[in-house]
Amino acid sequence: MIGFIDSLGKLAIEAIFYLGEITFITASAIKKIFTDSFRRKKILFEQMGRIGIDSFPLVGIIATFTGMVMVMETAVTLKKFGGESYVGGIVSVSMVRELGPIIVALIVAGRVGASVAAEIGSMKITEQIDALEVFGVDPVSYLVTPRLLASMVMVPILTIMANFLSIVGGYIIAVYLVHITSGVYLYQSFEFIKLKDIFVGVIKSFIFGILITGASCLEGLKTSGGAEGVGISTTRAVVHAFFLVILANLVLTAIFYFL
Numbered sequence: 195m196i197g198f199i200d201s202l203g204k205l206a207i208e209a210i211f212y213l214g215e216i217t218f219i220t221a222s223a224i225k226k227i228f229t230d231s232f233r234r235k236k237i238l239f240e241q242m243g244r245i246g247i248d249s250f251p252l253v254g255i256i257a258t259f260t261g262m263v264m265v266m267e268t269a270v271t272l273k274k275f276g277g278e279s280y281v282g283g284i285v286s287v288s289m290v291r292e293l294g295p296i297i298v299a300l301i302v303a304g305r306v307g308a309s310v311a312a313e314i315g316s317m318k319i320t321e322q323i324d325a326l327e328v329f330g331v332d333p334v335s336y337l338v339t340p341r342l343l344a345s346m347v348m349v350p351i352l353t354i355m356a357n358f359l360s361i362v363g364g365y366i367i368a369v370y371l372v373h374i375t376s377g378v379y380l381y382q383s384f385e386f387i388k389l390k391d392i393f394v395g396v397i398k399s400f401i402f403g404i405l406i407t408g409a410s411c412l413e414g415l416k417t418s419g420g421a422e423g424v425g426i427s428t429t430r431a432v433v434h435a436f437f438l439v440i441l442a443n444l445v446l447t448a449i450f451y452f453l
Contacts, residue, residue, distance in 0.1 A: 212434070219415075220408040223338040237340040245306050245341075246348030253301055253352050254359050260297060261285050261360030265367040279374055282382035285364040286357075290391045294357040296443060299402035302349055303435035307410040310341055311431035314414025315424040323415070338411045342404065349403030350396045357395070394450045398443060405438040 264285045272278045314337055317323050323333050361383050368374045413431040417423045 216405070216408045216412055216438075219334065219338060219412050220342065220404055222334050223342045223408075223411075226332070226335040226339045227343060237336075238344060241341050241344035242348050244309070245302065245344050246352060249302060249305055249348075249352060250355065252305065253298055253356050256297060256301065257289075257294070257356035257359040258363035260293065261289065261363030261365075262367045264288065264360070265364040265372065269368070269372045278372055279378050280382055281368055281372065281374065282361070282364065282379040283386040286361055286383040287386050287391065289357045289360045290387055290395045292443075292447070294353050294360065295395050295398040295402060296439065298349060298353045298356050298399060299406065299439045300436060302345070302352070302403070303406045303410075303439060304432055306345075307406050307431050307435045308428045310407065310410040311414045311417075311428045312424055314411060315417030315427040318415060318417045319420060319424060333415070337415075338407070341411060342407045345403035345407040346400060349406075350399040353395060353399035390450075394446070397450075398446050401442055401446065402439050405442055406435045409435045409438055 265281050268281045268284050269278045272280060314323075317337075323337075326333050326336060364383075365376070365379055368379045369376050410431040413427040413434065417427040419426070
């Protein structure tokens with residue numbers, strides 16, 4: 195029993211310490227946006243393309259299929275009560291409030307987070323980061339800030355696009371398979387969406403983007419041990435990003451809808 199409590203205490207201390215590290219590196223990167231003469235627009239646009247444009251096909255396909263599946267699942271149940279016309283509202287509210295930000299965040303964490311951790315980790319192993327410091331270049335400003343700013347912009351945009359495409363995917367199934375009139379589906383889809391739901395979804399995705407980039411860059415900068423260390427850092431970046439996204443979603447949902 196004492197050993198279990200001791201292990202639990204060590205785990206809690208490590209979690210608090212890790213959250214402190216992420217807070218420190220993200221705060222430092224955000225500070226650089228306002229305090230440094232941020233001239234590295236080329237790097238910023240490259241990261242926006244990698245995070246946003248390159249991720250859009252995968253996000254779009256998954257969001258569309260998610261909308262289709264949701265309509266098929268809910269229509270079967272609602273038909274028993276004669277309420278299949280409400281599937282549009284269920285899809286739109288579920289995606290805008292919850293599923294849209296989460297799906298996009300997990301895709302970005304798996305696709306981009308791993309790439310960022312591996313890239314920075316490789317630079318750490320090959321001593322390129324040490325070379326930056328020798329030349330007087332701040333690694334946080336050069337490596338973390340552009341990626342963080344790109345995530346803060348592109349993840350919410352991807353989320354909005356995913357929400358729209360999920361409604362389109364649901365429309366295809368609702369109209370051509372469930373045989374709901376297009377007008378009813380579209381009316382129900384936008385009738386139940388409130389401005390608060392859109393705001394909460396955007397805020398969630400904004401914070402998710404910060405957490406994903408912070409965790410990925412932190413693991414990359416902490417890489418050690420050669421090629422094996424890069425693999426370990428990449429795995430940790432994805433796992434920690436997933437955990438932080440789910441935890442942040444729980445906290446934000448409680449704040450916006452229950453407090």
